[in-house]
Amino acid sequence: MKKIIIIGGGAMGSAFTIPCLENNNNVTITEPYSKRFIKDLSSKNKFHSALNIRLPKNLKFRKFSRDLLKEQFDLVVIALSLSGIDFIGKELKNLKIKTPILVLTKGLKYEKKINKILTISEQLKKNYKGMNISVLKGPCLAKELARKNQTSVVIANKDIKVAKSIGKLISTKYYLTEYTKDIIGVEVCSAIKNIYSMIIGAGQSLNAASNLFQKSIIEMKYLTKYFKGKDETTSGLAGVGDLYVSAAGGRNSKMGSYLGKGFTFKTAKKKFMSKDTVEGEQLAREIAPFVFKKIDKKKIPLMINLLKTIIGNKKLKIKV
Ligand SMILES: NC(=O)c1ccc[n+]([C@@H]2O[C@H](COP(=O)([O-])OP(=O)(O)OC[C@H]3O[C@@H](n4cnc5c(N)ncnc54)[C@H](O)[C@@H]3O)[C@@H](O)[C@H]2O)c1
Known part of the structure; x- marks a missing residue:
């Protein structure tokens, strides 16, 4: 059993907890921004208003804090929308965590000062180069994943072993994972x-x-x-x-x-x-x-x- 924390309790972050729990991991979700999702996730029946389902009982919800991020996890998952990436990058900066990070967020950022387009993993690494970042993308409607409809995604990391070890933690019969070293291509596409x-x-x-x-x-x-x-x-x-x-x-x-x-x-x-x-x-x-x-x-x-x-x-x- 591994300890996984998911940052972002929106549709995708919450749907993602389901295959993680099915693999007998110890899964915690936290929500730094949205009052609506905090209310959903902290409610007794864990009814998620965007997914329209009750989340599994064994999913733990914790209030977002820096202290929470300092705790020991085996995998940190970022499921915020693009506008939350700057925020979480700064929060993670001083912690210098070595734990594998998996980014679900899709998007690109224009960095005016250097006149460059940055992918999300590049943007996060700007704060702390030592971050061990993998990205997971692909055709995945959160509502379908939450209902265990078959879904295939790709995990990218320059070190394919890291991508595969994450895949082992999260893949199920209905959540299938492929692997690639092409982080940049996956993020751009x-x-x-x-x-x-x-x-x-x-x-x-x-x-x-x-x-x-x-x-x-x-x-x-x-x-x-x-x-x-x-x-x-x-x-x-x-x-x-x-x-x-x-x-x-x-x-x-x-x-x-x-x-x-x-x-x-x-x-x-x-x-x-x-x-x-x-x-x-x-x-x-x-x-x-x-x-x-x-x-x-x-x-x-x-x-x-x-x-x-x-x-x-x-x-x-x-x-x-
Ligand atoms: N990788 C995949 O398989 C996959 C699949 C679907 C969606 N996504 C991506 O996941 C991301 C989230 O999608 P969703 O459907 O859960 O969206 P959502 O609107 O349901 O949830 C958005 C999340 O981002 C947070 N957020 C929004 N603005 C913020 C801010 N300014 N600061 C901090 N946090 C903020 C919200 O509180 C919430 O946790 C998107 O980038 C989407 O493209 C990825």
Whole structure:
């Protein structure tokens, strides 16, 4: 039995506790930010309002604190959304922990001072280089995982042995894990698929969406290579795999469908999705300054179009 702590009690962090517990680990979840999730997780019946299920009774909830992070765990899992990464990076900085860290968060960050796009693991390492970080990505709807629907994901670490040892702790019959050394490729693909699923969602018929799907993959391959990831990673679970699930049904593709109908982003958000977080929009705003300046526009016309649509609040110009 290993001790696992999951930081982030949102949909994904909470769903992730289920395979971890099934493997007879001692699992603690903590929530640093959201009052709603603290209330859910500390309630007697552990009903999770985003997953719409009761979490297992043997899941422990602990109040978030620095002292909690100082305790001895075998695995630290980060399941916060992108906006929580800066915060947790600073919290972990002074602790200099050597414990393996597994990041579930998807996204990229533009570091203005050095004019570079950083992956989440790079951003965390900025605080403390010695962190032992693996990332886990792939097509995984939290609600499906929580219901034990079969899910396959990929764990990346430069040292494949570390990735495999984490896989051993968390994989079950319904939660299957693959492994790769290509951390950068996995992180880039799992982030940019949020933008490409908006683009595919803009297709107003299956035929049009398929055409956009195929062209999106070509652009994803280009961008993955640009950021020094491996070509084959785009065809893997973190690339095409995750793109499929996001394009088939998710908040990004839903927003894309409104853009494809001719709404501007602001109107569509206000009218149809006022309470939803659209991760692709957040990423578009984050990386746009870098993409516009540094990347050959001819190589990524769909991405450029979408970024201009969101940043300028203009109508989408892709022919759909
Ligand atoms: N790796 C995977 O298999 C996988 C699957 C699904 C989602 N995800 C990713 O996991 C992340 C979380 O997704 P989710 O569906 O659980 O989202 P969610 O909205 O349900 O939960 C978000 C979590 O982030 C925290 N948070 C939000 N803003 C914060 C801030 N400013 N400071 C500190 N904490 C903050 C919230 O309190 C909550 O714990 C996203 O990046 C998502 O893309 C990963």
